[in-house]
Amino acid sequence: MSKPAPEIVETLAAIVGAGNVLTGDDLASYEQDWRGRARGRALCVVRPGTTDEVARVVQACAAARVSLVPQGGNTGLVAGSVPDASGAQVVLSLRRMAALRAIDAQNMTITVEAGYILQALQDTADQAGFLFPLSLGAEGSCTIGGNLATNAGGTQVVRYGNARELCLGLEVVTAQGEVWDGLSGLRKDNTGYDLRDLYVGSEGTLGVITAATLRLYPKPAAQLTAWVAVDSLEQACTLLGMAHQHLAAGLTGFEVMNQFALGLVDKHYPHLRVPLWQQTAWCVLIEVSDAESEAHARGLFEQMLEAAMEQGVIADAIIAENMRQAHDLWHIRESITLAQVEEGFNVKHDVSIPISLIPEFVRAADAALSAAFEGIRFVNFGHLGDGNLHYNIQAPPGIDAKAFVAQHEDQVSAIVYDTVSQYRGSISAEHGIGELKLHKLPQHKSATALALMRSIKTALDPHNTLNPGRVLSA
Numbered sequence: 001m002s003k004p005a006p007e008i009v010e011t012l013a014a015i016v017g018a019g020n021v022l023t024g025d026d027l028a029s030y031e032q033d034w035r036g037r038a039r040g041r042a043l044c045v046v047r048p049g050t051t052d053e054v055a056r057v058v059q060a061c062a063a064a065r066v067s068l069v070p071q072g073g074n075t076g077l078v079a080g081s082v083p084d085a086s087g088a089q090v091v092l093s094l095r096r097m098a099a100l101r102a103i104d105a106q107n108m109t110i111t112v113e114a115g116y117i118l119q120a121l122q123d124t125a126d127q128a129g130f131l132f133p134l135s136l137g138a139e140g141s142c143t144i145g146g147n148l149a150t151n152a153g154g155t156q157v158v159r160y161g162n163a164r165e166l167c168l169g170l171e172v173v174t175a176q177g178e179v180w181d182g183l184s185g186l187r188k189d190n191t192g193y194d195l196r197d198l199y200v201g202s203e204g205t206l207g208v209i210t211a212a213t214l215r216l217y218p219k220p221a222a223q224l225t226a227w228v229a230v231d232s233l234e235q236a237c238t239l240l241g242m243a244h245q246h247l248a249a250g251l252t253g254f255e256v257m258n259q260f261a262l263g264l265v266d267k268h269y270p271h272l273r274v275p276l277w278q279q280t281a282w283c284v285l286i287e288v289s290d291a292e293s294e295a296h297a298r299g300l301f302e303q304m305l306e307a308a309m310e311q312g313v314i315a316d317a318i319i320a321e322n323m324r325q326a327h328d329l330w331h332i333r334e335s336i337t338l339a340q341v342e343e344g345f346n347v348k349h350d351v352s353i354p355i356s357l358i359p360e361f362v363r364a365a366d367a368a369l370s371a372a373f374e375g376i377r378f379v380n381f382g383h384l385g386d387g388n389l390h391y392n393i394q395a396p397p398g399i400d401a402k403a404f405v406a407q408h409e410d411q412v413s414a415i416v417y418d419t420v421s422q423y424r425g426s427i428s429a430e431h432g433i434g435e436l437k438l439h440k441l442p443q444h445k446s447a448t449a450l451a452l453m454r455s456i457k458t459a460l461d462p463h464n465t466l467n468p469g470r471v472l473s474a
């Protein structure tokens with residue numbers, strides 16, 4: 001039998017203090033997702049300040065069979081961090097747990113609590129003389145706990161890997177409310193199953209991440225950014241190959257943006273002055289990081305771009321003159337997500353395809369969608385260096401965007417995901433499954449893989465109290 005609701009709220013208040021249990025009108029920002037695609041209702045929001053408090057909260061909720069939805073910055077794009085509509089779930093906000101626990105300069109690691117904001121972590125690393133390379137548009141609000149729970153990607157994965165590859169150790173509160181201290185900071189540890197990797201990317205369904213030990217890198221001596229116009233995705237892929245050849249480990253970013261995506265930025269944020277976008281079907285943003293000097297980086301960049309120009313791979317290019325210009329170019333790229341929101345509802349996809357097959361995939365998906373929905377528009381951009389495209393769909397001109405999405409989202413996504421499967425791709429490269437992609441997963445993941453995932457969930461969270469109905473259906 002469940003405890004009556006008020007009793008569990010009182011129990012939680014006794015653990016974290018009444019001021020850290022929110023009810024009633026205070027809940028709105030915790031109950032809806034960033035894009036306005038999902039809105040639930042929570043019994044309350046609980047804001048523990050220590051690992052011990054998290055453990056006691058989880059124990060109390062487990063005993064009362066009340067389910068918990070872990071939440072960091074609530075910037076996720078698959079509606080996995082908001083409660084369902086029942087009004088019976090507790091949102092467990094990790095935002096108060098934002099302490100810096102340690103920096104080990106020789107081991108090149110930093111240990112922070114789960115609520116540490118990503119941008120603050122980059123700044124802390126910088127002040128200590130290091131680079132923490134995870135970087136994404138939501139970095140001013142998302143938390144390291146959320147980044148690890150979603151195995152976030154972003155714009156430097158081509159060199160440094162995604163959140164999983166930056167994580168050496170974790171502290172986790174299990175579904176039973178026990179604390180697993182896996183904050184080892186070891187680069188090698190083959191003592192059985194990798195528990196850390198089980199929790200990374202589990203989207204709050206297996207345990208609550210309370211702290212992490214993360215890799216730090218040396219700061220590059222210089223970083224340079226180029227903005228390049230190319231006629232086709234084939235050429236963008238050829239350019240990527242050249243960038244790997246010429247820049248080697250110096251290549252830290254390789255992003256593509258199609259003309260329609262850049263046109264949305266130009267339309268909604270004209271002051272950003274998008275360069276070259278009207279010249280070609282695609283633009284590419286390339287970043288090189290150099291351990292030697294800016295002059296060395298510029299030399300490598302110029303050599304590569306000259307070769308690409310001679311071979312007819314690129315149509316035009318600019319190299320940022322200084323950090324300010326580089327920042328402005330990246331700001332344009334990061335503004336695509338917001339420009340899409342300004343334009344109205346759209347259908348988002350975050351797909352992963354072998355890089356060599358991306359041009360063919362886009363041709364096939366574009367053709368199938370255009371045949372099904374005349375005049376449909378494609379907002380395509382993303383991390384080509386990782387084979388990860390944000391293949392988003394905007395309603396045909398003159399059609400109400402919200403109504404189009406409500407009526408056709410499922411069919412649009414079915415066409416995209418079927419094409420993804422034809423190319424042996426993945427329906428989620430970096431955003432996760434959450435709730436929005438839950439119903440699509442069984443069609444695109446093998447029965448064997450799903451059964452193994454379900455066994456893990458049952459073993460770790462037998463009463464299904466941690467973020468139920470996310471990743472796997474309840």
Ligand code: FAD
Nearest residue numbers: 072073074075076080137143145146147149153154204209
């Ligand atoms: P939340 O949104 O709060 O939660 C996300 C999921 O993690 C939920 O399932 C939640 O239950 C779980 N969770 C959160 N904290 C914990 C914890 N401590 N323990 C266990 N589970 C937890 N994502 C990318 O991968 N790459 C991008 O380039 C990118 N760009 C973005 C740009 C914009 C403008 C926006 C709005 C989002 C972007 N995202 C991107 C998506 C999002 O920012 C990431 O998924 C981010 O990692 C989520 O972090 P968060 O703290 O906001 O987590």
Ligand code: MLT
Nearest residue numbers: 137154334337350382390
């Ligand atoms: C990005 O690459 O900008 C993010 O993943 C956000 C998005 O897909 O809109």
Ligand code: ZN
Nearest residue numbers: 154382390430
């Ligand atoms: Zn992305």
